[in-house]
Amino acid sequence: MRRFGRTVRAPDLPAEYGVRMAVEEPVTGFAVAVVREDGRWRCSALDPGALTELDAAITELGKLRSTGASFGLLAVDDEFFVIVRPSPRGPSLLLSDAAAALDYDIAADVLDVLRVDPPDEEDDSVWPEGDLGILADLGLPGPELEVIVGEVDLYPDEQLQMVAQRCGFGSEFAKLLDEL
Known part of the structure; x- marks a missing residue:
């Protein structure tokens, strides 16, 4: 089964049909690798494919080969964010909005790995899933x-900037975002 970045409603069908079709639609945002080694933080851009496929994000982060802490911050389409932290026993994950799994494959992939069912389409509540x-x-x-x-009320990039500030790599994160 081919998976796409985002699922959208077929434009020529009335909404009451509830028919969804998968179309390849570009996903905007950013994917950043964060590494802390020897007391210093380093941020670098990940391949854009990390925004659409969880496996791609995990693979990219695995290439970092760091002895210190490493994780990924993914902001997708100004809608939600994902934090991915690889470990030998499998990735730790946090999805900022579980309802995003209804429209985005990467969010659905996160819920799959967490073994959490996606929410009902009628539920428009926002809640996180994963490891807070x-x-x-x-x-x-x-x-x-x-x-x-x-x-x-904040966009995912603003939320992730707060995360970066609180962890101590705010200036490195902001500098990289300015370059992207």
């Missing part, structure tokens, strides 16, 4: 990350 303590050892406790995720 994913960055606790780096200075961002789960309850604080939950507050950041709950700031639904």
